[in-house]
Amino acid sequence: MVSYIIKRLLEMIPTLFGITLLSFFIIHLAPGKPTDVLTEMNPKITPEARERLEKLYGLDKPIVEQYWVWLKRIVYLDFGVSFSTDRRPVIEKIWDTKQPFMERRLFITFMINVLSMFVIFLVAIPIGVSSATHQYSLYDKITTTFVFVGFATPAFWLALLLMIFFGIYLDWLPISGLKSMDYESLSLFGKSWDRTRHLILPVFVSAFGGLAGLSRFMRSSMLEVIRQDYVTVARAKGIYESSVIYKHAFRNALLPIITLLGLSIPGLIGGSVIFENIFSIPGMGQLFYMSVMMRDYPLVMGILTIGAILTLLGNLLADIGYMVTDPRIRAQ
Amino acid sequence: MILMTALLFSCKDRAPDVQKINYKIGSFDPAYGDAIIAGSIGEPSVLIPMLAGDSASHDVAGLIFNGLIKYDTDLSVIGDLAESWDISPDGLVITFYLKKGIKWADGIEFTAEDIMFGYKTITDEKTPTAYKEDYLQVKKAEVLDRYTFRATYEKPFAPALTSWGSLVVLPKHLLEGKDITKADFNRNPIGMGPFILKKWIPGQEITLSSNRGYFEGRPYIDRYVYRFIPDPATMFLELQAGGIDMMGLSPIQYTKQIETEFFERNFQEFRYPVFSYTYMGFNLKHPWFQDKRVRQAIAHAIDKSEIIDVVLFGLGSPATGPYVPNTWPYNPVVKQYDFNPDKAQQLLREAGWQDTDGDGIVDKDGNPFKFTIITNLGNNLRKNCATIIQQRLKKIGIKVEIRVLEWSAFINEFIDKRRFEAVILGWSIGIDPDQYDIWHSSKTKEKEFNFVSYNNPEVDQLLEQGRRTFDIDERKKAYFRIQEILADELPYIFLYVPDALPIVHARFKGIKPSPIGISYNLHKWYVPQKFQKHSIEP
Numbered sequence: 001m002v003s004y005i006i007k008r009l010l011e012m013i014p015t016l017f018g019i020t021l022l023s024f025f026i027i028h029l030a031p032g033k034p035t036d037v038l039t040e041m042n043p044k045i046t047p048e049a050r051e052r053l054e055k056l057y058g059l060d061k062p063i064v065e066q067y068w069v070w071l072k073r074i075v076y077l078d079f080g081v082s083f084s085t086d087r088r089p090v091i092e093k094i095w096d097t098k099q100p101f102m103e104r105r106l107f108i109t110f111m112i113n114v115l116s117m118f119v120i121f122l123v124a125i126p127i128g129v130s131s132a133t134h135q136y137s138l139y140d141k142i143t144t145t146f147v148f149v150g151f152a153t154p155a156f157w158l159a160l161l162l163m164i165f166f167g168i169y170l171d172w173l174p175i176s177g178l179k180s181m182d183y184e185s186l187s188l189f190g191k192s193w194d195r196t197r198h199l200i201l202p203v204f205v206s207a208f209g210g211l212a213g214l215s216r217f218m219r220s221s222m223l224e225v226i227r228q229d230y231v232t233v234a235r236a237k238g239i240y241e242s243s244v245i246y247k248h249a250f251r252n253a254l255l256p257i258i259t260l261l262g263l264s265i266p267g268l269i270g271g272s273v274i275f276e277n278i279f280s281i282p283g284m285g286q287l288f289y290m291s292v293m294m295r296d297y298p299l300v301m302g303i304l305t306i307g308a309i310l311t312l313l314g315n316l317l318a319d320i321g322y323m324v325t326d327p328r329i330r331a332q
Numbered sequence: 333m334i335l336m337t338a339l340l341f342s343c344k345d346r347a348p349d350v351q352k353i354n355y356k357i358g359s360f361d362p363a364y365g366d367a368i369i370a371g372s373i374g375e376p377s378v379l380i381p382m383l384a385g386d387s388a389s390h391d392v393a394g395l396i397f398n399g400l401i402k403y404d405t406d407l408s409v410i411g412d413l414a415e416s417w418d419i420s421p422d423g424l425v426i427t428f429y430l431k432k433g434i435k436w437a438d439g440i441e442f443t444a445e446d447i448m449f450g451y452k453t454i455t456d457e458k459t460p461t462a463y464k465e466d467y468l469q470v471k472k473a474e475v476l477d478r479y480t481f482r483a484t485y486e487k488p489f490a491p492a493l494t495s496w497g498s499l500v501v502l503p504k505h506l507l508e509g510k511d512i513t514k515a516d517f518n519r520n521p522i523g524m525g526p527f528i529l530k531k532w533i534p535g536q537e538i539t540l541s542s543n544r545g546y547f548e549g550r551p552y553i554d555r556y557v558y559r560f561i562p563d564p565a566t567m568f569l570e571l572q573a574g575g576i577d578m579m580g581l582s583p584i585q586y587t588k589q590i591e592t593e594f595f596e597r598n599f600q601e602f603r604y605p606v607f608s609y610t611y612m613g614f615n616l617k618h619p620w621f622q623d624k625r626v627r628q629a630i631a632h633a634i635d636k637s638e639i640i641d642v643v644l645f646g647l648g649s650p651a652t653g654p655y656v657p658n659t660w661p662y663n664p665v666v667k668q669y670d671f672n673p674d675k676a677q678q679l680l681r682e683a684g685w686q687d688t689d690g691d692g693i694v695d696k697d698g699n700p701f702k703f704t705i706i707t708n709l710g711n712n713l714r715k716n717c718a719t720i721i722q723q724r725l726k727k728i729g730i731k732v733e734i735r736v737l738e739w740s741a742f743i744n745e746f747i748d749k750r751r752f753e754a755v756i757l758g759w760s761i762g763i764d765p766d767q768y769d770i771w772h773s774s775k776t777k778e779k780e781f782n783f784v785s786y787n788n789p790e791v792d793q794l795l796e797q798g799r800r801t802f803d804i805d806e807r808k809k810a811y812f813r814i815q816e817i818l819a820d821e822l823p824y825i826f827l828y829v830p831d832a833l834p835i836v837h838a839r840f841k842g843i844k845p846s847p848i849g850i851s852y853n854l855h856k857w858y859v860p861q862k863f864q865k866h867s868i869e870p
């Protein structure tokens with residue numbers, strides 16, 4: 001097992017190298033430069049000034065050399081300095097140690113995604129299991145319709161409706177942001193309540209769209225399992241239906257979910273741009289979108305690299321999880 | 333979902349439960365206190381004016397730093413940090429006499445050395461700034477004494493005076509010997525303006541507190557909060573929920589969404605022209621557009637008032653040249669092109685364009701008149717303009733295609749390489765009327781701004797003349813003539829000047845709208861005691 005993991009980890013290195021190489025060249029293929037924000041359509045800039053700026057950013061060098069410079073730094077886990085006018089280190093933009101934990105971009109996105117994933121699992125698994133056991137019933141049809149409506153609803157539209165309803169009409173919940181104006185003056189309990197209130201709508205909206213995938217997955221996985229012989233045997237032995245389903249069938253039906261969990265790890269740090277913009281949540285999606293628009297190469301590469309590492313690790317974790325839980329795979 | 337939609341419609345009838353305070357009646361006395369929360373789409377990146385490239389950075393930095401001079405509400409130049417200034421008769425030497433006793437927020441006195449330091453920094457090779465050019469024209473800069481600063485120029489340069497705004501003032505005692513791009517200062521600046529940076533939470537908000545020692549008097553409002561809300565729809569909801577006090581409205585919001593009792597009672601709206609204009613520019617290297625009559629025909633075929641009514645809901649004014657109406661360089665009596673399709677067709681015929689094959693498209697030498705208008709993605713106003721123009725030109729037999737492109741690709745692949753036939757774009761214009769870079773025939777190289785390749789020796793000479801004298805009447809003469817020529821030759825069809833539409837909560841008093849906007853006297857806005865909403869944090 002240990003040797004297997006080590007082998008997998010070593011295999012990750014060339015893969016990661018390939019990913020960064022491709023990403024680096026593809027992002028440089030897009031027209032535009034990070035200096036554009038200062039120079040585009042600015043009549044006060046001369047060609048010499050533009051060249052000077054490009055030199056300051058190291059953009060005058062051939063692209064292979066730029067990649068080499070980047071690669072040499074990344075080996076020491078140095079993500080470099082952002083090309084945007086603030087010139088902050090990339091890592092500080094993602095994980096700003098000068099800010100409290102709760103205000104760091106990576107944490108904000110991670111927290112919302114974990115919460116919404118928790119809600120998705122909490123709701124989707126029971127829906128999936130029960131619609132499998134009541135296949136083709138009215139209940140199955142209603143829940144299926146419900147989760148697909150969630151899947152099909154545009155997040156920005158739902159978000160705006162909920163904001164109008166809960167934020168303005170009822171005035172129960174805040175509309176956007178992560179905390180209120182008077183946050184600093186609140187008690188500890190008040191502070192956590194304030195943050196919770198701000199999270200309700202975003203978490204609901206992001207979970208609502210994700211129900212369909214998991215619940216359908218759970219449903220088909222459960223359907224497959226309850227047609228197995230051992231389930232028939234268990235029923236023939238006269239075990240209660242509930243214990244057949246929840247004790248015997250359920251555990252096996254959960255196995256594919258482990259893969260899904262592993263694959264969703266990289267998703268935990270990637271935020272959705274539309275969703276973060278509409279709720280004014282300063283998360284990773286916004287950061288990545290802005291960095292791409294500004295052609296902020298170091299920041300784009302930083303986020304892509306972290307994403308790539310997490311994807312590879314997620315795959316590995318999913319495989320390990322499988323081995324731990326499923327003896328059939330361990331035997332191979 | 334259906335339930336939710338039903339609820340949504342039902343809530344249209346019910347205004348939110350807010351206290352029904354009448355903010356608009358009675359007499360009010362200025363009082364200190366309260367906070368103003370402004371909504372912004374973008375987040376500033378640096379708060380040093382000379383390094384900033386985006387408008388959000390300049391907005392906030394403008395509250396922290398002052399310049400030597402500034403514009404008065406009538407667009408004349410007045411002293412800010414400078415008490416007065418002299419310009420030598422030959423226009424080569426500008427001497428500034430600073431106000432005495434102005435202090436940086438950390439208590440150190442502001443002197444001419446700070447301007448010298450800012451000047452040296454902005455002209456330094458290593459400073460990544462887009463605003464260097466005006467300062468490279470300076471032949472010699474000197475500090476005559478603690479309160480006197482002098483700049484000497486090679487040639488008289490009219491925009492020089494206003495270049496000594498807030499871009500070049502930096503505290504020498506804090507920044508000397510440091511790398512300005514890496515210094516902590518650029519996200520934690522010390523200025524001498526009406527507000528002081530208190531807290532910056534990246535991605536969320538910037539809080540400024542009032543500078544009690546501000547040299548023009550302590551601002552009445554204690555805190556200015558700049559909240560980042562990237563989505564305009566969300567921002568408008570926050571305005572209604574009380575999450576922000578001030579934002580810029582879109583034309584549709586201004587005309588359709590604020591005519592309720594709720595807005596009437598709680599908000600005050602303003603409207604004034606922005607210093608910018610939207611235009612359709614022709615690639616004058618293209619053989620068809622080289623003929624002036626063709627450009628004039630297109631101008632006659634376009635109904636500017638229709639564009640303003642449809643695209644801006646009437647909230648703008650037709651542009652006749654590259655200046656904003658009612659400003660001193662604006663020439664009100666230039667050649668106008670009324671909406672007249674018949675005349676347009678006649679001009680086209682004169683230029684040799686006629687529909688010989690009866691397909692509805694005019695042609696010449698066997699080529700049908702088809703061209704493409706390109707514009708950038710993300711600006712629906714421009715896209716809508718293009719669509720209206722497309723319809724109008726179809727009626728006179730010109731077929732127009734529209735292509736909308738992502739900004740970087742648009743600039744790098746199409747504008748810079750001159751691969752376009754016509755383009756819809758806008759220019760933000762400074763208050764100084766110098767537009768040498770846009771119209772001078774020497775500015776047509778790649779990446780330069782005369783990308784329509786306009787070339788007129790008289791305009792070249794007038795542009796030169798306009799920037800080489802400080803005499804306002806003489807400048808006016810030059811710029812008036814330029815507008816006459818441009819209106820006749822139409823390298824651009826000037827479409828419209830949009831209006832800025834800020835809305836501010838009704839509890840703020842002392843706002844005096846002017847041609848330069850409303851926020852120029854922010855430090856004099858106040859909230860009467862009885863209306864104050866936010867108290868100072870403990």
